[in-house]
Amino acid sequence: MFDLKKTKINRGITTKFFLYLFKTLRVIFFFAFLIAVFYFIYGFMADNFPLELAEPILFSAFFSFSCFLLFFNLAFFFDDALRRSKVINGDIENNDINLADFLSINAATRVKKAINFAKKKKIEVNSSILLYFLLNNKNRKIDFILNRLLISKKLLLSRAKESMLYTKDINEGTGLSYDLTSIILEAAKASIRRKGFYIKTADILSALSKIEPNFKELLRRSKLKKEDIDNINYWQEHLLRRVSENKKWWHKDNLSKFGSVARDWACGFTPTLDKYSTDLTELVQRLGFVEIIGHENERAQVERILIRDNDNNVLLVGDDGVGRFSIVRAIAERSYLNQSLPELNNKRFVEIDMNSILTSSSTIDEVEIILDTCLREASCAGNVILVLSNFDNYLSDGNIAAKADISSLIAPYLKFSEFKFIAVTSYNGLHKYIERKPQILSFFEKIEVKESSKDETILILEREIPFLECKYNIFITYPAILKIIELCDKYIHDNPFPKKAITLLNDVCVYANSKKEKIVLDKHVEEIISEKTEIPVGKITADERDTLLNLEDLIHKRIINQVEAVNEVAASLRRARSGIKTKNGPMGSFLFLGPTGVGKTETAKALAEVYFGSETKMIRFDMSEFQTVEDVKRFIGDGNNPGLLTTDVQENPFSLILFDEIEKAHPNILNLFLQVLDEGIITDSMGRKIDFSNTIIISTSNAGYQIILNAIKENKPMDSIKQDILDYVFKQGLFRPEFINRFDATVIFKALTKENLLQIAELRFKKLQQNLLRKQINLNVPHKVKMQIVELSYNPEFGAREMRRVIQDKVENALAKAFLANQIKEGDTISINENFEITVLKRDYEE
Amino acid sequence: MILILEYFYWQFIEIPKRLSRVFLNLMWFGYKFFSIKYCFETLFSPWRKIVFVYKKGFDLGNRLEILFNNAFSRFLGFLMRVFMILFFLIFELIVILIWIGLVSIWIIIPIAAVLGIFISYSLFQNV
Numbered sequence: 001m002f003d004l005k006k007t008k009i010n011r012g013i014t015t016k017f018f019l020y021l022f023k024t025l026r027v028i029f030f031f032a033f034l035i036a037v038f039y040f041i042y043g044f045m046a047d048n049f050p051l052e053l054a055e056p057i058l059f060s061a062f063f064s065f066s067c068f069l070l071f072f073n074l075a076f077f078f079d080d081a082l083r084r085s086k087v088i089n090g091d092i093e094n095n096d097i098n099l100a101d102f103l104s105i106n107a108a109t110r111v112k113k114a115i116n117f118a119k120k121k122k123i124e125v126n127s128s129i130l131l132y133f134l135l136n137n138k139n140r141k142i143d144f145i146l147n148r149l150l151i152s153k154k155l156l157l158s159r160a161k162e163s164m165l166y167t168k169d170i171n172e173g174t175g176l177s178y179d180l181t182s183i184i185l186e187a188a189k190a191s192i193r194r195k196g197f198y199i200k201t202a203d204i205l206s207a208l209s210k211i212e213p214n215f216k217e218l219l220r221r222s223k224l225k226k227e228d229i230d231n232i233n234y235w236q237e238h239l240l241r242r243v244s245e246n247k248k249w250w251h252k253d254n255l256s257k258f259g260s261v262a263r264d265w266a267c268g269f270t271p272t273l274d275k276y277s278t279d280l281t282e283l284v285q286r287l288g289f290v291e292i293i294g295h296e297n298e299r300a301q302v303e304r305i306l307i308r309d310n311d312n313n314v315l316l317v318g319d320d321g322v323g324r325f326s327i328v329r330a331i332a333e334r335s336y337l338n339q340s341l342p343e344l345n346n347k348r349f350v351e352i353d354m355n356s357i358l359t360s361s362s363t364i365d366e367v368e369i370i371l372d373t374c375l376r377e378a379s380c381a382g383n384v385i386l387v388l389s390n391f392d393n394y395l396s397d398g399n400i401a402a403k404a405d406i407s408s409l410i411a412p413y414l415k416f417s418e419f420k421f422i423a424v425t426s427y428n429g430l431h432k433y434i435e436r437k438p439q440i441l442s443f444f445e446k447i448e449v450k451e452s453s454k455d456e457t458i459l460i461l462e463r464e465i466p467f468l469e470c471k472y473n474i475f476i477t478y479p480a481i482l483k484i485i486e487l488c489d490k491y492i493h494d495n496p497f498p499k500k501a502i503t504l505l506n507d508v509c510v511y512a513n514s515k516k517e518k519i520v521l522d523k524h525v526e527e528i529i530s531e532k533t534e535i536p537v538g539k540i541t542a543d544e545r546d547t548l549l550n551l552e553d554l555i556h557k558r559i560i561n562q563v564e565a566v567n568e569v570a571a572s573l574r575r576a577r578s579g580i581k582t583k584n585g586p587m588g589s590f591l592f593l594g595p596t597g598v599g600k601t602e603t604a605k606a607l608a609e610v611y612f613g614s615e616t617k618m619i620r621f622d623m624s625e626f627q628t629v630e631d632v633k634r635f636i637g638d639g640n641n642p643g644l645l646t647t648d649v650q651e652n653p654f655s656l657i658l659f660d661e662i663e664k665a666h667p668n669i670l671n672l673f674l675q676v677l678d679e680g681i682i683t684d685s686m687g688r689k690i691d692f693s694n695t696i697i698i699s700t701s702n703a704g705y706q707i708i709l710n711a712i713k714e715n716k717p718m719d720s721i722k723q724d725i726l727d728y729v730f731k732q733g734l735f736r737p738e739f740i741n742r743f744d745a746t747v748i749f750k751a752l753t754k755e756n757l758l759q760i761a762e763l764r765f766k767k768l769q770q771n772l773l774r775k776q777i778n779l780n781v782p783h784k785v786k787m788q789i790v791e792l793s794y795n796p797e798f799g800a801r802e803m804r805r806v807i808q809d810k811v812e813n814a815l816a817k818a819f820l821a822n823q824i825k826e827g828d829t830i831s832i833n834e835n836f837e838i839t840v841l842k843r844d845y846e847e
Numbered sequence: 848m849i850l851i852l853e854y855f856y857w858q859f860i861e862i863p864k865r866l867s868r869v870f871l872n873l874m875w876f877g878y879k880f881f882s883i884k885y886c887f888e889t890l891f892s893p894w895r896k897i898v899f900v901y902k903k904g905f906d907l908g909n910r911l912e913i914l915f916n917n918a919f920s921r922f923l924g925f926l927m928r929v930f931m932i933l934f935f936l937i938f939e940l941i942v943i944l945i946w947i948g949l950v951s952i953w954i955i956i957p958i959a960a961v962l963g964i965f966i967s968y969s970l971f972q973n974v
Contacts, residue, residue, distance in 0.1 A: 055974050059970045059971045059974065060971070062963060062966070062967040063963070063971065066959070066960045066961075066964045066967060067964060069957075069959065069960035070957065070960035070964065073858070073956050073960065077854055077857055080857070081854075081857045250869040250872050250873065252876075255872060255876040256879070258880055259880070260879055260880050260882045261880060261931070262885060262886055262928065263882045265885075265894065265895065265924065265928070266885065266889040266892045266895075266924070268895060268897075269897075381896070
């Protein structure tokens, strides 16, 4: 039900006149009082007026002050008591509940204007009318949402105005039409989603984003979702609520921030520990209380473990940047504010600084004495919870001379129930050092800290944004935040959320600031990611669009024949870059089968040059070097050494990876490829996730080449021999079917014909001519010579490889000799005959 | 009519209630800030856990010295906590006085304003 007339808030709207009247009178009488007092002081203290005037002036001061008090009181009453809405409660979909009761005074005023307008025009209130009256006055909250989304208020307003008399609001899901009640019901739901108490103007805007046709269209064009309005609404209200709550100094939460003075009088002094540690509780108090987002389960778990009588030590395990310290900070904050478990309230969280102990001591004995004193003090004080970061750094198995080992020193303390200890470590440290000391590990309860979710990361970024905007004097748009999350998730794998997103946000702010731009847009994020990863993310640029559309032609400039292979590769790339790729895994993965010298490697090189900009963007592995089990370690690394493949791909995530002669690799390596081809991710020995999703993987093999050669001899069509080759490799056990199936395509490279070789000869001679041109020598190669080269080098078993040898032997050698013997000089035009003899046709100058 | 009733409720019940909530919070703050519960719980505990341990064997002089030191540590703790409780009481007293003062002023405001207008108006007429 929606009936604005029956609400209290309606009285607030109708009595608005009195409110302004009382407020004005309050000001007038206050100034009148001040003037009268000033006049009285001026006139009678300095003897400027006769005494008869004293009484009326004094009475008028008294009168003004009394009136001021009265109107102050009434204005306060009208503002406070009559403009208050009901808090949303109960089943809002119940027809007996009047939704208008929950409208805030601003929202109710806008809705009332819309109703009056519709009544005047004798039509029903529709979403466009409501949107128009929502936007046609100054409203900071609405401006905040629209500005963050980069939506023009003016445009939206004009469109709503144009269509307000004709708009029909139809629910696309049910086919029913929306009336005012259902729009306000949607707004109430939006308010509940953001944990609000009232229906505010921004909630109505959120509802209209799902209903009003113009608004929906604008959102669609800006590639925004309806949920984005909800998210910004939540962000804004949450921010405002925090600011307003912080201002209410008399609230218990705010008063708690002063702490307590005598709480630790019954606890011991810790002079040595104070010297070699950081008091996190004091730090929290000094730096202010930050809202901790996410990891609530982990935080609660740590709190529960710390209050136990036994086994009350915690081992926080997680990747760097995942938020392990945020958990410790959150507990320290809650403990200080008396919001934690009673046994944990008012404890001191102290992070021991091992580096300072190690650097201030000259001998191991000295280190042990200081550390022992610190631990004893912490244990005896009665209110200290010790924190040690990088715990694994201080455990060693004796193999590493430079590493300190505190396990024997700390172990006796870990048994005491009074000694509470939080050790922070990474997965790598846990597996490498801590798990090798089971007696130490047994004292701890292990808690794994997982990466923050994307939604949590958005909230964390929103928490950081006000500081960054203030620091760099910029405005960060919501699409930029979404882009940060999207691109971090896709392209950055060396750090977890939220660290990578926070780092990127900072980078983008610095970047925008350095370019003197005031608004941070999603394109800035794309530019930074492209710069960092060398991946051309974002909208396909004109150059890239041309490259993709003409990929086949560009590759064919270097590759003769092999149309099927080139087409397959080009199509795959177009799918990946236009964003319609459905599977995970690399951008494209191909298995090139065919005899040697037919252009398999050359195709890969051409692709690297055409698409990735340079042949150097190709990571090439000769798989004949990885034939034993031990080579697997070389490939993905072991505990101490980084892997060849994983390191290269991590450093160049946008590249072409060529595995030459894949059939020669050890089967275990082929098993590794299954995951890479399927998921596009591999975990190396260091626990890092290496992302292959921006690579093109090409494996080449000449397995089954005999079948191709026989087919040439028997004049069989090439298309029919693919299955024969696959049957052959399965039969021989070279590749398993699941391996072959994981490639996007298995491409058979045909053996080259004499015509193909002639074309290749032309390409080779063209290259040679270009090289000679640098020495200002023009080389003419008659067709007969090219044919002679083809005749000499034609051998289906070696493909075009033989041609390179022939050209080297016959042409390049002859040229080199002639050049060294001064027979040809710079500026000459020369020719070569069928016997591969060089003749000078023209010389620019005579000696 | 309803508006007038609402005004009286707001002026004499609702706002004094809200003000009282603020002052109750301040009293709670005093209780927490001066750690009163802990002061009573540990009233005779040694100051900062400073305790001396008897040496092995019987040495009357040493025993008496340690007994005196431990007793002094407890006395120091007691003294500090008593002072803290005293400060708490003073703080609470000040809070209560301000509370009573502010609520009284608030209740008097409309009466004082109306009376002030009448009195000043009648005085003005007599001039």
